[in-house]
Amino acid sequence: MTRTNHRDDADGNGVPPHLRNLHRRTYPMRTLGMGLAVLPVLVVLHELDAGWPAWAWTLFCGLAWPHVARLRAHYSRVPYRAELTNFMIDSAMAGSLAPIMHFNLLPSAMLLTVATADKINAGVRGLWSRSLLGMLAAMLLSTLLAGWQVEIATSPPVVLACLPLMVIHTLAVSASSYRLVRKVQKQNLRLDELTRSDSLTGLQSRDHWQQQAGSMLAWHAATGQPSSMLLVDVDWFKAINDRHGHAIGDDVLRGIAGVIRASLPEGSHAGRLGGDEFAIVMPVDAGKARSIAEGIRAGVATLDLPHLPMLRSSVSIGSAEPPTADADLRTWMEAADHALYRAKAAGRDRVSSTHSTDGTLAATH
Structure with missing residues (x-):
């Protein structure tokens, strides 16, 4: 031997x-x-x-x-x-x-x-x-x-x-x-x-999602068809990790990813940008995007974890259409991020949307 x-x-x-x-x-x-x-x-x-x-x-x-x-x-x-x-x-x-x-x-x-x-x-x-x-x-x-x-x-x-x-x-x-x-x-x-998938959640990786989002933005510019982006951020995620451990935190992220995946219309792309933030692009107008975002928020609020059924989590969501006809992906993401910031500043667990026509913001609980 x-x-x-x-x-x-x-x-x-x-x-x-x-x-x-x-x-x-x-x-x-x-x-x-x-x-x-x-x-x-x-x-x-x-x-x-x-x-x-x-x-x-x-x-x-x-x-x-x-x-x-x-x-x-x-x-x-x-x-x-x-x-x-x-x-x-x-x-x-x-x-x-x-x-x-x-x-x-x-x-x-x-x-x-x-x-x-x-x-x-x-x-x-x-x-x-x-x-x-x-x-x-x-x-x-x-x-x-x-x-x-x-x-x-x-x-x-x-x-x-x-x-x-x-x-x-x-x-x-x-x-x-x-x-x-x-x-x-x-x-x-x-x-x-x-390389295309996030190993934890099964959603698209950041790089692959950005490629898909860029393609949808180009499709929107060429055809004029509606497109919307959602940025989803888990509320108080650090507190969840600190109190319950990173394994439970991973379960929360996987559960939220499942809610997102089940809520998407055909032709959509969802990815994990990193940490506790998700991004979605959908071939829908602002009204439909807002409705989908509310569904995701409600689904996360009632999400049950097998290892910790009493734990309740929530998400804040920013929604935006492409700000202008010639907007690039960074500008579009900044618009959605601005809406997300407003949702978090208004108390979290809510949806805030930016309308491309006049740049106004709306938020709902």
Whole structure:
């Protein structure tokens, strides 16, 4: 147990999380690729009437080495670093087989290409370029041992023997890449959801709400259709947190968010600006917005919390239409904020509205 923990600690030191299990991810593809790669090599060796050392080395590379590499990385103190060395050995083996085949064109080119592509597919920066040196060195050493002989012509049996590697390995790599792409897409969608939503209340985040509010303001300016904004502030929220704790305060915010969500007409957008303040934009006129705001205020006033049913909370709400036809989002928010200030100054637990036509304010309890 001590050995395993020590290995895990070393493996995690400075190694990106997605590469810590590289040797486990590589094992199936190495077994498949190298197993299929020996087929054309063996056919070439048969045609060349090669001696037993060439046969033994080819069989070791294709059938034994993937399992040796797996065990080597698994029992290494730092599996990730051991697997990087395994990749270098893969390339060296591919390079060593080309001279043994007398540089038979199709299988030699295919082996060297697949070996290099596997390094790229591993996702380790610069691995493929570093492996080329080992590949060339092994090719040179194999040439010195086997002799320099070149017979690049590829016979039909060798072409047929290349097909499994060309087809099966390519499809397997494509399937692996497809799964990775799908995983990244799902993570991106999840990240997009997180950036668009407030994690506590489930309403839109501040940035996403501002984008939606800006779009509604542009739609209002282009079409002249009514639009209204509500700013909702929880009354005495700090006192709730101080008296009952932040967990209860979070329950209050979630409950109010539920009331807001249930009150919105179609086409509306509600977000949490931060702390205890919410913002809403709706494609409705000032009268309808005021009615919706009153509904939200009344709903919050009767909100029951499961953990503290006797607690009563209230909200102050400022409502405003775009002040002018060419108003920007900041100006619109300032108008609603001014109305909110008036609601709080008038005693809280009420709605105050700013009318865009004359700039007047109205407040109701």
